[in-house]
Amino acid sequence: QPTTVQEQTIPLAMGSGEAGEAARFIDLMVSSQTGSGKTAAFLLPVLHTLLKQQATAESEERAEHERAVAEATAKGEVLPKRKRKDPTSSRNFKAATPGALILCPTRELAQQVAHDAIGLVQHCRGLRIANVVGGMPYQLQIAKLQNADLVVATPGRLLDLQRSMQIKLDKVQFLVVDEADRMLDLGFADDLAEVNQLTIERKQTMMFSATIAPRIQQLAARVMRQPQKLQIDSPQEKHANIKQVLFWADNPQHKRKLLDHWLRDTTINQAIVFASTQIECDGLANDLQQAGFDAVALHGALNQGLRNRRLMALRNGQVQVLVATDVAARGIDVPTITHVFNYGLPMKAEDYTHRIGRTGRAGRDGLAVTFAEPRDRRKIFDIEAFTRQPFKAEVVPGMEPQQRAPQGGRGDFGGGGGRGREYAPRDRKFAGGGQRSGGSGGGFNAPRDDRGGFEQRRGNEGFAPRKPGFGDFGNRTTTESFAGRHGDSFGQRNDFAPRGDFAARKPAFDKPARPGNGGKVFVPRDAAKKRAFKPGN
Structure with a gap:
């Protein structure tokens, strides 16, 4: 029909x-x-x-x-x-x-x-x-x-x-x-x-x-x-003949055990295991071969002749498990494929529908199994949003995940759309009475004298003078400018002179300081060797 x-x-x-x-x-x-x-x-x-x-x-x-x-x-x-011409000539x-x-x-x-x-x-x-x-x-x-x-x-x-x-x-x-x-x-x-x-x-x-x-x-x-x-029908429509299940795994080792458990199901005729990368595809195929499965890898890095031979072996029933990247998500029509496993999730949600479409061809029944770790939750939510149907999460007895399975939406995990978080109402306008934590609020329309946003910064002092040393930037000529800066922690340092008067500084390296007008005086190293100039000499 x-x-x-x-x-x-x-x-x-x-x-x-x-x-x-x-x-x-x-x-x-x-x-x-x-x-x-x-x-x-x-x-x-x-x-x-x-x-x-x-x-x-x-x-x-x-x-x-x-x-x-x-x-x-x-x-x-x-x-x-x-006249019949020879086309080979x-x-x-x-x-x-x-x-x-x-x-x-x-x-x-x-x-x-x-x-x-x-x-x-x-x-x-x-x-x-x-x-x-x-x-x-x-x-x-x-x-x-x-x-x-x-x-x-x-x-x-x-x-x-x-x-x-x-x-x-x-x-x-x-x-x-x-x-x-x-x-x-x-x-x-x-x-x-x-x-x-x-x-x-x-x-x-x-x-x-x-x-x-x-x-x-x-x-x-x-x-x-x-x-x-x-x-005719959109990809959001449900695949009525394909059962879709989801299994959460704690880590890659747990996911690998779940895949091994499923591949030993006797109802599997032939299966496709989708991986995310070519390296993951080759590694998974080698692991399955060592585990006793008739598995081969298929990805874009293989030459076309080898890809053709492996696809022919799949169609002839010589291969039970085909481990492939998304290169095989379209174009493979093998009626004997009964299971599809999403070991690595696709980068785009629409590729998921093409992956699971390798089974259940022409109205036949099929099963699509998806393995996901907590870090894959966003991809799972994207697939659910694209297909407009939630996954049915299941567990294998004796292989239950230890971590809490993500549920609901992205916001439940604090990283998606923020729908699971509840924030206190904020006034995003620059004017009004929105009260922010840690300040007195008031926005920018409050009078300048009434703003208290910086007054309560530290010990109800804000940017007020912490110590007398910073009390008055315009009157640093006092000898107390740096004397009390650190309080009693380091003792009273009375050897600092005001910055504006360099003549009263402490002599450096036991050299006499010349009186000046507030500027630095540099004494040459060979000052003692040179004779002072005197008129008439």
Whole structure:
């Protein structure tokens, strides 16, 4: 049975028009959650149109050949033969001119879409599908591009081949951008703009995304013409067939024990464990292998050949646990995946929905388990706010966390939005009677003589004279200026003279001080050697 997104998208994606007229196509912008059947929603109408065009072209070619044969027979000439060129010969090489182009943000997603497309047309003759992704040999992909009708590609490698004149995009009629939000996250906005200019003569553009955010609408305004929006189901809608549970852990060791406990569940067929970083991914995969699990790692630092082999092993059932980063959060469609474990939480809340979407595909039941430490509470609250549904926290008997589990909202822990704290009401205006702790209040509109904000600073003295030494800055000529500064702590120091009279200072280094007018007098070291100047000498 077709899914909701397929029922609403396919009729609109099909061209409309009367018999004998060119079909008219409309641009579509579709938002649907992961695992809802979006791939078939855009593959079926595109493949149907390509097959129809191919059948029309073949019938016209056949009619032209029959007409040429009839003319040759009437004239008694040699019957013409159809020329079949060897596409592998370098003399017959020509750049690929596909009729449809599908852009995907990641290699795994592009390979999955190409695999699904090949499965849909495996019984149709003459329709060629090529997959162009990075990390694969150029010559192999160039050979696959020959006579390709549909190309599924990542933007980087596609533009590389286009700049080297291995593929021409001016004949593209249908452009599909899958996972447009992820495309922007990976920085492909400029590449999309370039592809848009290269395929400016296309008939239809379809864009699929998990959300129709403002940035997606801005992208659609650049590459689409009056698109029709379809909001099938938002990512905030609950995954009814996926059970989501949360386990709080005290530390990484506790979290590792919880994961080991869950992986030994006999109901697990295959599982994906998501890690936050590539280093964590490799380390966790090695630990699981040493623990006896059939586990492999998958992340962006691996070469494409190794990534393909590990994904193939997962699909063939040779791998039980796939430890991956967010590179595998989209594009993996394996029906036997029953569990998804969020060992490391995603950086963005929307990636959580794509992670758990690896299980429960096509209406099947699935289980998504999330492990979090108290330091991860903000990410948990962000996920709850994005999905609009709270987590159901559970505990494993005998492995209960010792720390108090965060509950409620961010404010309960004093670091989020402040909703859990209760502050005394404050008057944030500069005028009025707001009474602040430690001062007399009054704001800045109070009379200057009545302000007491600094009067109670220390011992009800504030900045009043602490001791007689600072009592009067203008009358420092008294001999008591520094005498009583420290009180009785250091005794009475009467050897200080007023700062203004340098003549009365204590002689330094037993040298006689010259009378002066209040300035310093420096005596040269060789003063005793020089004779004083006397007139007449």
